[in-house]
Amino acid sequence: MDPRSIDDLARRLASSVPEGLSAVRRDLEANFKAVLQSGLSKLDLVTRQEFDVQAGVLRRTREKLEALEARLAAVEKPKS
Structure with missing residues (x-):
């Protein structure tokens, strides 16, 4: 899977976080990206x-x- 797609998906997931939690958005985006990469790497694609x-x-x-x-x-x- 294209790394840009993972970045985009992680960014969209982080942007869905409520406004009050905007301070943690960057951390969430990085965590989302890591989880997505880890999950996709386990798939036999x-x-x-x-x-x-x-x-x-x-x-x-x-x-x-x-x-x-x-x-x-x-x-x-x-x-x-």
């Missing part, structure tokens, strides 16, 4: 590029499987 590559591999594999299934069906078809 891939980049969009990696996902697209794997989606392409899967698509080609399915196409080959369908072609092989069609060939097998033609071979197994009883001759009349």
Whole structure:
């Protein structure tokens, strides 16, 4: 995930703190950022590029499987 997105999300969370607590907003923003980074680092995520590559591999594999299934069906078809 883009670090700027984490910064932006932490900033938006901190800005939702009531006005009376504005003195702690900066600390909260830093804490929100740390919690978000920690939580996201525990997730098993891939980049969009990696996902697209794997989606392409899967698509080609399915196409080959369908072609092989069609060939097998033609071979197994009883001759009349």
